[in-house]
Amino acid sequence: MKNKFLLRLSLTKGIGVVGKQRIYQFAKRNQRWQFESLELRLLSHSTKPNNWNDWSEDRLQEIINTHDFITIEDADYPEALRYVSTPPLVLFYKGNLNLLKREMLAVVGAREATKYGYRVLQALMPDLTKRGFVIVSGLAKGIDSFAHQFAISNQGKTIGIVGTGLDICYPKTSGNLQIEMSQHHLVLSEYPNGTMPAKFHFPMRNRIIAGLSSGVLVIEAKKRSGSLITAQxxxxxxxxxxxxxxxxxxxxxxxxxQLIQDGANCVEKTQDIFDSYDLLKKFH
Known part of the structure; x- marks a missing residue:
């Protein structure tokens, strides 16, 4: 019942992520997993109508039958993600869920990456995968896709977070990569099959990339970019x-x-990353 409630809530339109978080916290506190549409509006502080009532048992069952997913109440749910201010209530997945138990490093950067960005990744990735990091990124064009590809070609593991349903490959150029990763690695989304890309999905996806990973490596990012949002x-x-x-x-x-001026770790070689991790481990 709990998981069905969380699935239904995650699929409901007309309530934002903050409102859904409020409802979930209330339900968890009171161990109550059945609500009416009007109650949800009050609990979420929303004046908008929602489509809670459209999610009949049959429709929910259809989603359950056609998707693999975990909810925030499951033991498999990644621990690090629970500490994000608005953690996804449900994660749909394809691939190897065990990768979520390993140390993850996010790699993000420009869609219009240069040869320099490509060569930086080529130089850093062998040591990163050897160290055992699972590389997390967003399957976008440029640095994201290079990061996934280099992780794979260096016998490492990688996780892609997408802003669409898992049955949709966006951009199309990442299609083969996404299919390979959903078979041998892991692809995650908080959206059900059939969900097309939308502008607001990508900052939402970025919070998952940042939340899952113990660190974020930024290569080639302009002042106003999604990579900077992820780093922030x-x-x-x-x-x-x-x-x-x-x-x-x-x-x-x-x-x-700008990030370096603000105090981020400047990286010229992989050892700069490892030193920081070793220091953290020493003090924990």
């Missing part, structure tokens, strides 16, 4: 942020330089 979220969650400096001539790394 990681800082908010108390995670380590590692940044590779870039050229001062083209503005492609201006966001990276």
């Amino acid at each position: 979220q990681a800082l908010d969650y108390g995670k380590e942020v590692f940044v590779v400096p870039g050229s001062i001539l083209d503005g492609r790394s201006s966001g990276c330089h």
Whole structure:
């Protein structure tokens, strides 16, 4: 009953993530998992109508039959993600869920990555995978896709977080990569099959990338970019942020330089990342 309630709540439109979090906390406190639509509006402080009542038993059962998913109440749910201010109530997945139990490092950066970004990843990835990091990214064009591909070609493991249903490959250029990862690695989404990309899905996806990982490595990011949002979220969650400096001539790394000025770890070699982790372990 608990998991069905969480699935239904996650699928309900007309209630934002903060409202859903309020409802979940109330339900958990009171160990009560049945509600009426109007109660949910009051609990979520929402004036908008919601489609809670559209989710009949049959429709819910259809989702259960056609998707693999875990809820925030499951033991398999990644512990680190519980500490995000608005953790996803449900994660749909394809692939190997055991990867969530390993140490994860997010790698994010420019969609329009340069040869320099490509070569940086090529240089850093062998040591990162050897160290046992599972590489987490967003399956986007550029640095994200390179990170997944280099992790795989270096016999490492990788996790992709997408802002669509798991049956949709976006961008299309990542299609083969996404299929390979959903068979041999792991792909996660908080959206059910059939969900098309929408602008607001991507900052939401970024909070999962930052929340899952113990650190975030940023390669080539402009001042206003999704990568910077992910890095900022990681800082908010108390995670380590590692940044590779870039050229001062083209503005492609201006966001990276800003992060370094703000106190992020400057990375010239993998040892810079490992030193930071070793230091953290020493004090915990």
